[in-house]
Amino acid sequence: MTSNLASVVSARDLGLTFQTSDGPVTALTGVNLDVKKGDFVSFIGPSGCGKTTFLRVIADLEKPTSGSITVNGTTPEDARKNRSYGYVFQAAALYPWRTIEKNIALPLEIMGYSKAEQEQRIARTLELVNLAGFGKKFPWQLSGGMQQRASIARALAFDADLLLMDEPFGALDEIVRDHLNEQLLELWDRTNKTICFVTHSIPEAVYLSTKIVVMSPRPGRVTDVIESTLPRERPLDIRESPEFLEIASRVRDGLRAGHSYDE
Amino acid sequence: MTMRDKVFPVLTIVLILIAIWYVAAIYLNAPFERDTAGRAGTTITFSEIVPKTMFQERPVLPAPHQVIAEIWDTTFNKPVTSKRSLVYHAWITLSATLVGFGIGTVLGILLAVGIVHNRAMDRSLMPWVIASQTIPILAIAPMIIVVLNAIGIAGLLPKALISTYLSFFPIVVGMVKGLRSPEQIQLDLMHTYYASPAQTFWKLRWPASMPYLFTSLKVAIAISLVGAIVGELPTGAVAGLGARLLAGSYYGQTVQIWSALFMAAALAAVLVAIVGTAHTAVLKRMGVKP
Numbered sequence: 001m002t003s004n005l006a007s008v009v010s011a012r013d014l015g016l017t018f019q020t021s022d023g024p025v026t027a028l029t030g031v032n033l034d035v036k037k038g039d040f041v042s043f044i045g046p047s048g049c050g051k052t053t054f055l056r057v058i059a060d061l062e063k064p065t066s067g068s069i070t071v072n073g074t075t076p077e078d079a080r081k082n083r084s085y086g087y088v089f090q091a092a093a094l095y096p097w098r099t100i101e102k103n104i105a106l107p108l109e110i111m112g113y114s115k116a117e118q119e120q121r122i123a124r125t126l127e128l129v130n131l132a133g134f135g136k137k138f139p140w141q142l143s144g145g146m147q148q149r150a151s152i153a154r155a156l157a158f159d160a161d162l163l164l165m166d167e168p169f170g171a172l173d174e175i176v177r178d179h180l181n182e183q184l185l186e187l188w189d190r191t192n193k194t195i196c197f198v199t200h201s202i203p204e205a206v207y208l209s210t211k212i213v214v215m216s217p218r219p220g221r222v223t224d225v226i227e228s229t230l231p232r233e234r235p236l237d238i239r240e241s242p243e244f245l246e247i248a249s250r251v252r253d254g255l256r257a258g259h260s261y262d263e
Numbered sequence: 264m265t266m267r268d269k270v271f272p273v274l275t276i277v278l279i280l281i282a283i284w285y286v287a288a289i290y291l292n293a294p295f296e297r298d299t300a301g302r303a304g305t306t307i308t309f310s311e312i313v314p315k316t317m318f319q320e321r322p323v324l325p326a327p328h329q330v331i332a333e334i335w336d337t338t339f340n341k342p343v344t345s346k347r348s349l350v351y352h353a354w355i356t357l358s359a360t361l362v363g364f365g366i367g368t369v370l371g372i373l374l375a376v377g378i379v380h381n382r383a384m385d386r387s388l389m390p391w392v393i394a395s396q397t398i399p400i401l402a403i404a405p406m407i408i409v410v411l412n413a414i415g416i417a418g419l420l421p422k423a424l425i426s427t428y429l430s431f432f433p434i435v436v437g438m439v440k441g442l443r444s445p446e447q448i449q450l451d452l453m454h455t456y457y458a459s460p461a462q463t464f465w466k467l468r469w470p471a472s473m474p475y476l477f478t479s480l481k482v483a484i485a486i487s488l489v490g491a492i493v494g495e496l497p498t499g500a501v502a503g504l505g506a507r508l509l510a511g512s513y514y515g516q517t518v519q520i521w522s523a524l525f526m527a528a529a530l531a532a533v534l535v536a537i538v539g540t541a542h543t544a545v546l547k548r549m550g551v552k553p
Contacts, residue, residue: 059455080457087455093448097470097549106466110458138550 008072008162008194009035009058015066016053026219027053031067033213033222035196037161040188042205043198043213044251045258050220051198051213055164058196059087072162083111085162086155090170092147094139094154101126101135104154111158125153128187145176152184156191163195169204178236181207185234202255206230206248207239214251216258224254284327291323292316325518333522346502353526355503356491359419360534363426364487368480370427371434378435379442379468380460389439396432400425400490405497422503426490430483437479441472473549477542484534492527504530 014031017024028050035041043051056062057069060076071079079085086107094103101122108118126132129149139147148168155163169177181204188195199205205212206228214224228247230238238244289312296315300307317326325333337349345351374392377384404425411421445467453463495505504523511520547553 061451061454080455083457085455087452089448089452091448093446093452095449095467095470096551097473099550107456109466110453110456110462138552140550140552 045215214254367430375438422494441475
């Protein structure tokens with residue numbers, strides 16, 4: 001498969017079935033997807049559609065039960081061992097006994113970066129997420145939005161080209177969320193990372209992505225893949241443009257189609 | 264204001280308890296005075312009995328001031344190396360308590376680490392840890408002393424081991440819970456970093472378990488003291504607070520018993536307070552929200 005070389009993530013007929021006490025539950029079935037380098041891919045769908053599960057498979061937090069997947073041209077396990085991705089969870093998951101800069105230092109300590117290198121990377125990533133000056137604070141002293149930004153800084157601190165984000169702004173209010181979306185786009189533009197982003201907000205998915213993967217539940221599968229025609233440069237008010245609304249309506253149609261049969 | 268809020272209720276209760284104690288002392292010590300008067304063929308009025316119940320040599324219940332006087336006398340008026348010094352006896356018990364507490368803490372933590380990291384240990388060890396505490400310590404203490412004596416271990420260590428026997432338990436239970444307290448998301452994070460088990464332990468499980476450890480330590484230090492005192496009872500020990508209690512009960516020296524009891528309680532309070540201070544200091548360093 002030559003396409004694998006250009007793909008950061010490549011899934012072929014991927015399936016995952018959980019064995020539960022109520023019998024097998026199919027979380028994912030027949031997923032085919034390619035994520036190219038530099039893509040910003042959003043996964044959108046109702047809860048139970050397997051979008052988080054798919055992200056966890058990429059991160060080697062879950063093992064697929066059928067099909068194949070490569071991450072950076074290797075198995076997810078090897079990709080994890082190569083520390084080739086940063087993962088941002090739904091909650092900030094900062095360690096409460098570490099200051100913000102010590103939290104950002106956590107992966108660096110584990111991966112054996114030198115003290116000087118750690119300090120330099122902490123300063124750089126704090127700058128990147130607009131948290132310069134907050135390094136010495138403990139997590140509880142920061143707002144929810146700032147905590148989530150710190151957790152993004154932590155995922156950016158080491159040299160991973162792939163950023164996996166599982167509804168990172170889901171628990172935040174609309175205004176903070178808009179602001180963070182704007183910052184995230186800017187960051188993606190500056191760092192040239194590949195981002196896989198799980199969300200259940202249509203505007204968020206359309207605003208951020210170069211590619212939108214629409215998923216539907218029972219069993220979790222991909223129903224539509226939409227390539228965005230929006231330019232790379234995206235001011236917030238692009239969300240009122242006809243082009244934006246057209247993509248949004250296509251996403252909505254995709255979600256509805258996935259849902260209709262079980263109603 | 265806050266000081267007054269704290270001190271006032273405590274002081275009120277102390278005063279009420281002392282009042283109850285005096286009433287009880289009069290009530291419990293009065294029969295002896297009536298018997299004495301009866302044997303002498305005289306009658307005695309209640310107002311004559313009351314002052315006498317305050318100063319008996321071997322009262323059923325010594326009055327508070329008798330106990331305080333005894334503690335004062337045996338603490339400050341005797342050289343600390345004297346067998347009559349309460350400080351001397353307290354130190355004997357304290358040293359066994361601290362050694363037992365130290366061993367119990369290390370043992371408890373090691374067992375908890377094993378239980379958390381090893382499924383077989385979790386299944387096989389935990390029931391025994393719990394079973395160990397269902398055996399009355401008074402029953403097992405003489406056995407431990409006798410067995411250890413037979414293999415040539417005497418003195419401080421057997422008593423300390425009884426303290427250990429009691430104190431390792433809250434440490435194991437607390438630390439198993441503490442080491443398992445990290446959330447799945449925090450563990451997943453370590454997994455994504457490909458962290459080694461040792462890194463996950465030292466950077467996540469160990470710091471996360473600190474509040475649990477200190478809560479356990481507070482319980483453990485108090486029962487270590489109980490263990491050391493119990494360890495002194497069946498051996499006919501000549502020194503230590505337990506020996507003071509035992510000797511006091513042999514000779515009906517209730518004032519001595521009560522002063523040993525109060526010394527033990529004061530010792531426990533100081534030890535728990537020290538652990539509590541360490542607890543606060545560690546949590547403050549770990550940035551816990553005040």
